[in-house]
């Protein structure tokens with residue numbers, strides 16, 4: 001039986017493929033390569049010495065999906081494929097609703113037609129919206145995400161919930177990620193953003209390497225310990241290990257399950273910058289800038305439910321995350337294309 005990983009050549013998906021192979025699964029990756037390259041999959045093939053079937057195609061393409069499900073016996077789908085830039089989603093909302101929401105609809109239609117009902121979905125803490133006290137627990141009501149990207153995640157959560165109330169025996173996990181960072185400890189795979197990075201860690205890496213002059217800190221007047229935004233950063237390898245546990249758990253019964261994947265601890269932007277400086281030995285120039293629209297002051301998980309129900313807990317701390325992010329950055333200053 002195969003595990004289908006949509007978006008498997010992207011940042012999180014490629015780490016997932018590594019973990020699945022190590023756990024003994026046979027894998028098919030479906031990715032349209034709009035935000036990645038097959039080089040990441042080649043790297044996973046290199047470090048594991050294992051076979052990965054790769055299909056270049058789009059989750060919105062029913063023909064591709066039908067062929068894939070008829071050619072291979074698929075037991076589970078891990079659905080990472082989608083667009084993830086908040087700023088871009090504000091400029092091109094239809095692109096986001098089409099790729100993320102319509103893509104998930106087509107994928108689920110093809111799964112149902114093939115009799116495949118086990119699905120793990122990459123959701124985000126953004127679905128909680130703003131205004132809850134920290135930490136965020138799965139029993140809190142979802143809120144109003146501040147942008148089309150976040151709303152597409154919430155819409156997908158709602159449509160998947162409807163599926164689990166339908167006639168088919170769906171087993172679905174909604175995994176709400178906090179802030180995945182870091183890289184596989186080999187430094188062979190990692191995060192390779194196109195253009196100017198939107199997220200903090202890849203930006204810091206490029207400043208440390210001298211590719212960018214200085215990082216802007218978006219807001220130093222938040223009600224946090226040092227005024228800068230606080231987030232629950234989670235090592236990407238911990239995150240994908242959480243998926244393995246969720247995949248096993250949903251096999252036990254049908255229905256919808258929701259788990260936070262975070263560490264339960266928040267760090268401020270300044271704390272992360274100082275950790276990056278300490279670990280890399282590089283000076284990271286920064287300047288204070290206005291708040292970024294849509295940002296919240298602080299966000300961290302209550303990871304207790306995943307600990308209780310999945311037996312999963314993040315093992316790696318901020319030093320490990322930054323060490324592995326930095327090692328990847330040093331070994332691959334320009335990402336996968338030029339090493």
Ligand code: NAD
Nearest residue numbers: 007010011012031032033034035036058059081082122124
């Ligand atoms: P990524 O962009 O590196 O990976 C997504 C992959 O999906 C890319 O390889 C891209 O080419 C592919 N893809 C996009 N649209 C597609 C489509 N229509 N058909 C087929 N392939 C398509 O992003 P990532 O950081 O690895 O994120 C993976 C998932 O996790 C996304 O759904 C994202 O929204 C979600 N997520 C990410 C974060 C984060 O901080 N990285 C946080 C919360 C949730």
Ligand code: UD1
Nearest residue numbers: 084086124126198199200203216217218229231269294295
């Ligand atoms: C962002 C998205 C979130 C998405 C996630 C992964 C927003 C509001 N949220 O999370 O929906 O799931 O990325 O793609 O965009 N920061 C700086 N300077 C920078 C970059 C970031 O100060 O150059 C700060 C931010 O203000 C924030 C923290 O660093 O306080 C983390 O930012 P980032 O890595 O972009 O993640 P989020 O904003 O939490």
